[in-house]
Amino acid sequence: MIARAALVAGLAFASPLAALELALTPNARLTVERNTAPDSYSAPVGVFADGKVPELVVEGQIDRSVWRIEAPGLTPLQVMRPLRDQIEAAGYSVILDCAAETCGGYDFRFATETLPGPNMYVNIRAFHFLTAIKGPQESPREVVTILSSSSASSAYAQVIRASTILEQTPADTAPVLSDDFAQIFLAQGHIVLSALEFNSGTSDLGQGPFPRLAALAAFLKERPTVRIALVGHTDTVGGLNANIALSRLRAQSVRERLISAHGIAPDRVEAEGVGYLAPVASNLTAQGRDANRRVEAVLLGE
Numbered sequence: 001m002i003a004r005a006a007l008v009a010g011l012a013f014a015s016p017l018a019a020l021e022l023a024l025t026p027n028a029r030l031t032v033e034r035n036t037a038p039d040s041y042s043a044p045v046g047v048f049a050d051g052k053v054p055e056l057v058v059e060g061q062i063d064r065s066v067w068r069i070e071a072p073g074l075t076p077l078q079v080m081r082p083l084r085d086q087i088e089a090a091g092y093s094v095i096l097d098c099a100a101e102t103c104g105g106y107d108f109r110f111a112t113e114t115l116p117g118p119n120m121y122v123n124i125r126a127f128h129f130l131t132a133i134k135g136p137q138e139s140p141r142e143v144v145t146i147l148s149s150s151s152a153s154s155a156y157a158q159v160i161r162a163s164t165i166l167e168q169t170p171a172d173t174a175p176v177l178s179d180d181f182a183q184i185f186l187a188q189g190h191i192v193l194s195a196l197e198f199n200s201g202t203s204d205l206g207q208g209p210f211p212r213l214a215a216l217a218a219f220l221k222e223r224p225t226v227r228i229a230l231v232g233h234t235d236t237v238g239g240l241n242a243n244i245a246l247s248r249l250r251a252q253s254v255r256e257r258l259i260s261a262h263g264i265a266p267d268r269v270e271a272e273g274v275g276y277l278a279p280v281a282s283n284l285t286a287q288g289r290d291a292n293r294r295v296e297a298v299l300l301g302e
Contacts, residue, residue: 034063232246
């Protein structure tokens with residue numbers, strides 16, 4: 001049996017909303033993360049009965065993540081107990097705490113939101129579920145649910161946090177002066193093309209506008225002999241080869257936009273990807289992973 005003290009040490013889970021941090025065992029690995037806003041989440045607040053699971057619908061910032069713990073023989077309760085203690089210590093009130101059969105077994109499992117496999121695995125006979133809130137149950141400010149489960153070789157913890165208060169992130173929509181951009185780019189030799197938007201898990205660049213990309217195009221037009229490389233970066237969710245491929249495809253998407261929308265000559269722009277090998281922040285927090293997902297322009301010379 002794994003001691004409880006070992007479970008609460010090690011890897012930290014921190015949502016972009018920053019108020020809650022949950023410590024997992026050091027051998028826990030993030031398998032998937034999905035943060036959306038505005039969005040809605042139907043949080044279970046009771047066990048399966050009369051053909052349904054009672055739910056509380058929350059609209060706002062919804063953060064979803066799954067952790068896989070490589071520990072044969074670990075039970076769902078062993079995963080849940082230290083997390084439940086941390087949630088209560090953070091000021092949340094637990095309103096649902098049930099195991100597989102008492103939750104409603106198969107019916108409860110398939111009436112609740114679960115991230116798909118292989119990132120998440122739910123053993124119908126061995127899972128535990130918890131819902132906790134801050135504020136009145138009729139209109140809570142925050143809701144956290146945890147679904148823990150186990151297989152023969154590992155255990156899983158799905159954490160979903162919903163907040164009615166959207167995170168205020170200043171939009172990068174203000175014009176970027178080419179002189180300022182040029183000064184930074186020339187001094188550093190590289191610059192992050194901030195506020196680029198890609199569809200989740202894909203290399204498809206959004207419609208924009210992207211002021212920093214427009215500033216890069218203006219820089220290249222003012223200096224027609226300069227060559228650059230676009231380098232894609234990812235967080236550590238997923239394997240290295242897959243992340244290198246995704247980061248390269250995203251850099252290529254940015255290159256294509258420079259060529260097609262801004263008229264930059266193809267032979268002046270290279271595109272490569274290094275996956276998660278060059279982080280700028282810790283991959284143990286959501287904020288750090290968000291910072292690590294980026295495309296940089298690197299000055300090659302003339």
